[in-house]
Amino acid sequence: MLPIRSILYPTDFSESSAQAYRVACSLARDYGAKLIVLHVAPPETVYSGLIAAPSPNLYHAELEKWLEHLEIAVAGIRVEHRLKEGDPAKEILGLAGEVSCDLIVMGSHGRTSLERLLVGSVAETVFRHASCPVLIVRAPLAAHTPPLV
Ligand code: ATP
Ligand code: MN
Secondary structure (H helix, E strand, O other): OOOOOEEEEEOOOOHHHHHHHHHHHHHHHHHOOEEEEEEEEOOOEEEOOEEEOOOHHHHHHHHHHHHHHHOOOOOOOOEEEEEEEOOHHHHHHHHHHHHOOOEEEEEOOOOOOOOOOOOOHHHHHHHHHOOOOEEEEOOOOOOOOOOOO
16 A cells, blocks of 8 residues: 655645645544645745845744634644745656655646646646656635535
């Protein structure tokens, strides 16, 4: 059997990835797995000589706000937060290899949502190249879906 000890959940704080979060939390709870929440910030931008790097403080503030908005109780789940910078798919795949996660759970679309495509480019690239199973959650879940966690 394939043990599921750690689950990588990448989020861009979109509604689509919020649906995937509910699934990721439920699986983490059911398998007793560690949940690794990852956000990939855009690469450093240079503004007239000043380098604006993604700030961990800003990230944590945004993450907290988002988690509050989701109103999901994650009591009992071991959660680790990671912040990376750069190309989202590359960073997601990089961390997946680094931590040897057993499963990646992600949304089908994100902030730039081009719904005419089945999945977004980040989801597709991760799905194509990951060396572990990838669960892509199509949003929205059915309206009658009861609270998962
Ligand atoms: P595209 O980016 O190609 O215009 P899209 O935004 O609709 O399309 P994706 O970017 O593939 O779709 O997003 C699908 C999922 O990938 C998101 O729900 C999220 O789980 C993950 N994801 C996308 N961008 C990031 C990011 N910057 N950091 C972490 N996870 C991300
Ligand atoms: Mn996107």
